[in-house]
Amino acid sequence: MRLRNTTIMTMALSCAITFSTYSISFAEDGRCRLHDGTKVICPVRTDAELEAAADAYENEATQMAAGESGSTYGVAPFDYLTGVGKRTESTTLTEGDSGYGNKGGKTELWDRVAAPSEGESVYNQWTNNWSPTFKTTMVPGADPNEGKQWYYVYCIGCHGWGLQGDGPNAAYVEPRPRILTAGDYMNKKSNLQLFSVIKGGGEAVYLSSSMPAWGNFLQDQDIWNVVAWIRMMADTTPPATIEEYLNPKSTFTPIPGDVDALTAADSEEFLDVMEETELTLAGRGDGQLTGGQYVDGGLRKKPTEVSAKIKEGF
Numbered sequence: 001m002r003l004r005n006t007t008i009m010t011m012a013l014s015c016a017i018t019f020s021t022y023s024i025s026f027a028e029d030g031r032c033r034l035h036d037g038t039k040v041i042c043p044v045r046t047d048a049e050l051e052a053a054a055d056a057y058e059n060e061a062t063q064m065a066a067g068e069s070g071s072t073y074g075v076a077p078f079d080y081l082t083g084v085g086k087r088t089e090s091t092t093l094t095e096g097d098s099g100y101g102n103k104g105g106k107t108e109l110w111d112r113v114a115a116p117s118e119g120e121s122v123y124n125q126w127t128n129n130w131s132p133t134f135k136t137t138m139v140p141g142a143d144p145n146e147g148k149q150w151y152y153v154y155c156i157g158c159h160g161w162g163l164q165g166d167g168p169n170a171a172y173v174e175p176r177p178r179i180l181t182a183g184d185y186m187n188k189k190s191n192l193q194l195f196s197v198i199k200g201g202g203e204a205v206y207l208s209s210s211m212p213a214w215g216n217f218l219q220d221q222d223i224w225n226v227v228a229w230i231r232m233m234a235d236t237t238p239p240a241t242i243e244e245y246l247n248p249k250s251t252f253t254p255i256p257g258d259v260d261a262l263t264a265a266d267s268e269e270f271l272d273v274m275e276e277t278e279l280t281l282a283g284r285g286d287g288q289l290t291g292g293q294y295v296d297g298g299l300r301k302k303p304t305e306v307s308a309k310i311k312e313g314f
């Protein structure tokens with residue numbers, strides 16, 4: 001990721017301020033470090049950028065409430081947060097319509113899809129914002145499209161729809177949410193590190209509890225899928241075209257020997273970390289959701305099924 005000097009300085013400054021507000025030495029140890037302990041600048045947005053993002057969100061929500069702007073999904077935040085639901089001037093949706101292909105209704109982004117999905121997959125394409133051509137993974141056994149869907153449910157409020165660290169809540173949390181596309185930083189984090197921080201929250205990896213734990217909301221396979229989605233987005237910027245949107249050019253290359261969704265159940269290191277992480281999660285004592293394992297039921301696929309469906313690498 002390239003940053004202007006002023007941005008780097010502001011970021012360095014805000015990191016320094018952040019440190020001084022934390023007295024727990026562990027928290028200081030984990031933050032802004034690569035896997036080998038090297039200290040780097042935390043990839044976060046400036047306060048001005050975050051305030052602008054929060055304002056944009058609020059404006060859109062206010063306009064929506066006042067009936068001044070359309071929303072194909074009927075929910076203003078959905079438009080803002082996903083960046084796909086906005087109507088264009090040529091949009092012909094009538095009141096009450098929602099979703100792709102309804103009575104000729106068109107939306108800013110999907111309008112431009114040359115070959116939209118058919119049948120049932122329209123649902124996923126529209127409702128879950130899946131990319132129909134997004135069929136590769138850099139995390140064996142994990143599906144980035146599924147991860148994207150969970151990301152939009154739980155993570156965009158802080159990390160932003162393009163993973164740029166500029167969600168509408170970002171201005172209100174300390175320290176600032178990471179820019180999850182920052183390849184210089186994120187590509188050096190192991191899958192285990194990313195999995196652990198998502199499942200157990202910031203405290204699981206000696207970061208701040210401002211990053212909540214998601215282990216009681218997301219099953220392990222869901223978390224793997226989110227990790228795959230984050231990997232897919234390394235060094236990408238919000239898309240200017242539908243092609244860019246559907247085919248993000250990630251700079252991530254898998255770290256040799258790193259654990260993934262296929263190997264997790266056999267990785268002692270992974271299972272040890274999970275045992276510790278799960279002790280901190282409420283409601284996990286009945287043995288139902290144990291680390292690294294597939295939980296039967298629902299629509300989730302097993303890592304091996306995901307693997308069969310999805311091509312590894314780019």
Ligand code: HEC
Pocket residue numbers: 031032150151154155156157158159169173174175176177178180189194197198202206207208209210211212214226
């Ligand atoms: C309430 C705001 C908030 C939400 C919601 C949130 N995060 Fe975070 N996240 C943060 C903050 C703040 C940090 C930085 C913590 C620190 O450095 O101490 C962070 C850090 C992270 C990191 C670690 C980056 C690093 O430095 O190693 C990852 C990965 C991450 N978040 C992913 C997610 C995912 C995936 C979700 C949704 C399942 C999510 N976050 C939801 C606020 C949030």
